[in-house]
Amino acid sequence: xxxxxDAAFAPADYIINWARKNSLWPFxxxxxCCFVEEATAWGPxxxxxxxxxxxxxxxPRQADVLIISGTMFKKVAPVALRLYEQMADPKWVISMxxxxxxxxxxxxxxxxxxxxxxxxVDVYIPxxxxxxxxxxxxxxxxxxKIAAGERPTRPVLHLPGGxxxxxxxxxxxxxNKCRDTRGPGYAGIPIRGTxxxxxxxxxxxxxxxxxxxxxxxxxxxxxxxVAADLLAAFGEDVALVPDSQDMPTYAVAPARIVEVLDRLKxxxxxxxxxxxxxxxxxxxxRKDRPGHDATVVYTLTSLSAPGMVRxxxxxxxxxxxxxxxxxxxxxxxxxxxEVAEMFGxxxxxxxxxxxxxxxxxxxxxxxxxxxxxxxxxMAPFTEEEARRLEPVDAREIxxxxxxxxxxxxNFGPHHYATHGILRYALALRGERIKAVGLDIGYHxxxxxxxxxxxxxxxxxxYTDRVDYLSGVANNLSYVTAVETLAGIAVPPxxxxxRVMLSELFRLSNHLMYFGTFLQDLGMMxxxxxxxxxxxxxxxxxxxxxxxxxxxxWLRIGGMAADLPEGWKEMVDAFVKIFPGRxxxxxxxxxxxxxxxxxxxxxxxxxxxxxxxxxVTGPNLRAAGVAWDRRKAMPxxxxxxxxxxxxxxxxxxxxxxxxxxxxxxEQSLRIIEQAASNMPGGRYLSEDVRYCLPQKxxxxxxxxSLIHHFVNVTRGxxxxxxxxxxATEAPRGEQGYYLVSDGGSHAYRLRVRTPGxxxxxxxxxxxxxxRIADFVAVLAxxxxxxxxxxx
Amino acid sequence: xxxxNVFVPLASPFSPWEPGALGFTVFFCIVLxxxxxxxxxxxxxxxxxxxxxxxxxxxxGILPTGQGRFRYPVPFFLMAVFxxxxxxxxxxxxxxxxxWPELGLPGYLRLAVFVVVLGxxxxxxxxxxxxxxxxxxxx
Numbered sequence: 001x002x003x004x005x006d007a008a009f010a011p012a013d014y015i016i017n018w019a020r021k022n023s024l025w026p027f028x029x030x031x032x033c034c035f036v037e038e039a040t041a042w043g044p045x046x047x048x049x050x051x052x053x054x055x056x057x058x059x060p061r062q063a064d065v066l067i068i069s070g071t072m073f074k075k076v077a078p079v080a081l082r083l084y085e086q087m088a089d090p091k092w093v094i095s096m097x098x099x100x101x102x103x104x105x106x107x108x109x110x111x112x113x114x115x116x117x118x119x120x121v122d123v124y125i126p127x128x129x130x131x132x133x134x135x136x137x138x139x140x141x142x143x144x145k146i147a148a149g150e151r152p153t154r155p156v157l158h159l160p161g162g163x164x165x166x167x168x169x170x171x172x173x174x175x176n177k178c179r180d181t182r183g184p185g186y187a188g189i190p191i192r193g194t195x196x197x198x199x200x201x202x203x204x205x206x207x208x209x210x211x212x213x214x215x216x217x218x219x220x221x222x223x224x225x226v227a228a229d230l231l232a233a234f235g236e237d238v239a240l241v242p243d244s245q246d247m248p249t250y251a252v253a254p255a256r257i258v259e260v261l262d263r264l265k266x267x268x269x270x271x272x273x274x275x276x277x278x279x280x281x282x283x284x285x286r287k288d289r290p291g292h293d294a295t296v297v298y299t300l301t302s303l304s305a306p307g308m309v310r311x312x313x314x315x316x317x318x319x320x321x322x323x324x325x326x327x328x329x330x331x332x333x334x335x336x337x338e339v340a341e342m343f344g345x346x347x348x349x350x351x352x353x354x355x356x357x358x359x360x361x362x363x364x365x366x367x368x369x370x371x372x373x374x375x376x377x378m379a380p381f382t383e384e385e386a387r388r389l390e391p392v393d394a395r396e397i398x399x400x401x402x403x404x405x406x407x408x409x410n411f412g413p414h415h416y417a418t419h420g421i422l423r424y425a426l427a428l429r430g431e432r433i434k435a436v437g438l439d440i441g442y443h444x445x446x447x448x449x450x451x452x453x454x455x456x457x458x459x460x461x462y463t464d465r466v467d468y469l470s471g472v473a474n475n476l477s478y479v480t481a482v483e484t485l486a487g488i489a490v491p492p493x494x495x496x497x498r499v500m501l502s503e504l505f506r507l508s509n510h511l512m513y514f515g516t517f518l519q520d521l522g523m524m525x526x527x528x529x530x531x532x533x534x535x536x537x538x539x540x541x542x543x544x545x546x547x548x549x550x551x552x553w554l555r556i557g558g559m560a561a562d563l564p565e566g567w568k569e570m571v572d573a574f575v576k577i578f579p580g581r582x583x584x585x586x587x588x589x590x591x592x593x594x595x596x597x598x599x600x601x602x603x604x605x606x607x608x609x610x611x612x613x614x615v616t617g618p619n620l621r622a623a624g625v626a627w628d629r630r631k632a633m634p635x636x637x638x639x640x641x642x643x644x645x646x647x648x649x650x651x652x653x654x655x656x657x658x659x660x661x662x663x664x665e666q667s668l669r670i671i672e673q674a675a676s677n678m679p680g681g682r683y684l685s686e687d688v689r690y691c692l693p694q695k696x697x698x699x700x701x702x703x704s705l706i707h708h709f710v711n712v713t714r715g716x717x718x719x720x721x722x723x724x725x726a727t728e729a730p731r732g733e734q735g736y737y738l739v740s741d742g743g744s745h746a747y748r749l750r751v752r753t754p755g756x757x758x759x760x761x762x763x764x765x766x767x768x769x770r771i772a773d774f775v776a777v778l779a780x781x782x783x784x785x786x787x788x789x790x
Numbered sequence: 791x792x793x794x795n796v797f798v799p800l801a802s803p804f805s806p807w808e809p810g811a812l813g814f815t816v817f818f819c820i821v822l823x824x825x826x827x828x829x830x831x832x833x834x835x836x837x838x839x840x841x842x843x844x845x846x847x848x849x850x851g852i853l854p855t856g857q858g859r860f861r862y863p864v865p866f867f868l869m870a871v872f873x874x875x876x877x878x879x880x881x882x883x884x885x886x887x888x889x890w891p892e893l894g895l896p897g898y899l900r901l902a903v904f905v906v907v908l909g910x911x912x913x914x915x916x917x918x919x920x921x922x923x924x925x926x927x928x929x
Contacts, residue, residue, distance in 0.1 A: 059848060079851035085843035156835050394855040408855040415850045430863040
């Protein structure tokens with residue numbers, strides 16, 4: 001029965017609710033992938049303005065809807081809590097995407113299993129990521145909720161009774177929510193398949209499967225020369241590992257590692273000028289235990305004679321110490337910090353041995369084999385825990401780089417211009433940046449840990465999300481590494497389609513770059529044009545793969561299905577339209593005097609510095625280095641394609657912008673060639689020992705069906721060994737380093753991302769600039785958070 | 791013989807029959823009333839729910855380091871002062887330009903004195919280095 005007072009205030013309630021629900025102002029707050037779809041919803045095709053919510057506010061004071069779009073990380077949770085508290089009342093919360101709803105596919109130590117554990121959520125939007133239409137559905141549900149459930153007149157008039165605003169309470173694990181994805185009642189029962197993974201491998205069926213040994217490489221003459229030189233210089237302290245699968249691998253005595261690195265960089269017959277990657281392996285869960293507990297792995301790249309080399313150092317225990325390589329490569333600093341926090345190793349002589357990705361007060365070393373990987377097996381993350389993990393003070397990040405007279409400003413993790421949850425602590429003298437301190441790890445999703453429990457096939461969806469704007473291009477890096485490890489030949493049709501899709505994603509990424517770069521410079525229109533064209537690209541991708549951001553479309557040895565009918569017409573139409581649109585961009589933007597004034601000569605980096613710090617991708621080419629992995633060390637079908645490597649001089653913001661604009665033209669050329677020369681034939685390798693059979697075969701004959709069953713359930717067994725494969729992803733070189741113990745999942749999976757190295761070099765560029773220039777640098781630099789934090 | 795019934799208003803400015811101060815007064819009171827109502831409503835209808843977190847300054851979700859009142863470089867202050875001075879000058883010149891037909895040459899000369907004095911001031915500031923941008927100054 002309706003209260004008489006409710007009835008009396010009903011007309012006023014109706015009017016206030018109507019006004020409120022049709023002018024919900026979302027907070028400009030994005031955590032990860034989902035925010036891309038949220039931003040797309042704001043763009044021209046979807047146009048969130050139809051629902052009165054196009055006013056995305058940068059400050060919590062002006063916003064009344066918090067759309068938690070993306071993964072709620074433990075490190076960023078205190079920030080999200082504070083921002084919610086700082087929002088104006090009445091306020092509502094929409095949880096967008098599986099990660100925010102429940103942790104989603106990231107049941108991992110660094111992720112909160114559902115943001116409703118700390119924040120009061122009114123509406124949940126399922127999806128990974130939800131499409132813009134799904135966001136609208138969520139928004140409309142919230143509008144309905146407001147209209148149906150709220151009686152705001154009395155609170156507004158300071159009378160007792162009535163109600164307004166969203167929920168105020170959060171859920172408590174075990175009381176009104178269950179973190180177990182299987183539902184309540186399974187407490188104490190491990191997740192299916194747990195026993196077959198490390199550290200014990202009980203009942204792993206891979207023991208009963210046979211696979212041929214991993215392929216081996218033969219050394220080229222220049223590699224022989226390097227080997228001879230190392231042997232001559234270091235004698236028994238450096239040994240060439242006999243069964244190298246992908247590149248010459250040397251076992252180095254830990255005491256001499258710095259000397260060896262120095263020689264390879266400065267004095268060997270082939271100079272290895274880039275520290276590609278530095279990581280470690282915990283050896284304590286090996287099926288056949290070696291005599292040591294940890295291995296540090298150095299991967300170097302030579303740009304002059306395209307090639308790579310790997311050095312491994314066996315350390316007796318997981319707490320052992322090894323000399324720091326920061327004296328040879330300054331870029332080693334972050335890699336070593338990461339290894340130290342993840343494995344517990346120590347680097348003697350490291351200038352700044354703090355934790356990098358995890359919070360200062362984090363306990364344990366997550367990548368150790370005996371460290372718990374699943375968040376659902378850990379205690380629930382609560383508000384108290386969030387208070388404990390309060391981000392450290394900016395002065396602590398800057399350390400000795402800041403003086404008393406400096407003004408310390410936190411730039412991020414929540415900021416328009418940081419393009420993700422990344423925190424810069426700036427020491428300012430007036431407008432000028434004296435020092436930049438970086439605090440990363442707010443987006444650490446623990447994919448390397450996840451890689452150790454997913455089968456080789458199961459891990460593919462996680463790769464999509466490593467660089468969430470580059471979808472299939474990420475898949476390519478991973479499957480190429482698996483294919484190198486197992487010696488799988490990819491049929492030509494799949495190889496061409498992979499190239500085409502990767503380039504489409506490069507276009508999609510660069511279009512987003514174009515829009516956001518100029519928006520950060522204060523130019524509002526280009527993003528609308530860019531999103532218009534991006535939707536065309538996404539339409540093609542969706543026709544082929546069925547997905548927009550994360551198609552998870554590639555498979556080991558090929559791709560998930562054949563190209564569908566009608567793909568060629570769409571690609572042809574796009575190839576015809578796009579060059580004109582590019583001209584439009586150049587006419588409106590490239591010649592714009594304000595854009596030039598903001599960018600030309602701002603934030604440059606020299607070629608030598610860029611190489612030394614491991615900067616890759618368009619940012620490296622903008623500094624004048626004509627290095628592109630697609631040309632220098634072709635993978636997949638790239639050797640068959642005719643394209644140029646655009647470069648610019650100076651490495652300033654404008655050069656970075658122009659290189660990407662030129663790359664779009666080149667990508668278009670590649671797409672055109674791939675589409676016109678697309679070979680016929682199989683789309684998945686016949687090597688069904690590792691690869692899924694083609695679907696039509698699995699439906700037709702029992703043999704293929706059995707292979708399909710085995711490969712999707714327990715997963716194929718890959719030969720023991722290690723392989724590194726890198727591709728030229730849109731943002732730079734993305735590599736996967738896989739260590740197989742002869743199991744159905746990686747023993748160690750390492751992602752070498754371009755963002756990690758690129759962003760480490762950022763202080764070099766930014767120090768001495770003004771704040772406004774800093775925004776231009778960030779926007780032109782094009783990084784993405786999961787690519788930095790993984 | 792003078793006419794007898796001539797209406798002589800006591801206080802002609804407040805006469806309701808002639809344009810004068812009354813109309814203005816009524817208008818003024820209405821404005822005051824509306825302003826008071828708006829101010830009252832915006833104060834009354836807003837429900838303030840201050841929490842410690844909400845009262846904090848917003849700095850990208852992080853607790854700010856140090857004081858908001860920090861020492862900042864002198865050039866910022868100088869720029870602000872110069873802007874103020876030359877902004878006021880513009881306001882005078884605009885008003886003067888609107889009244890140009892009535893003021894004529896004498897008005898022009900009077901304003902010229904004003905502009906010349908300000909110009910001298912600018913030259914002095916320039917010469918003294920007041921327009922140089924040195925962010926370290928004053929820190």
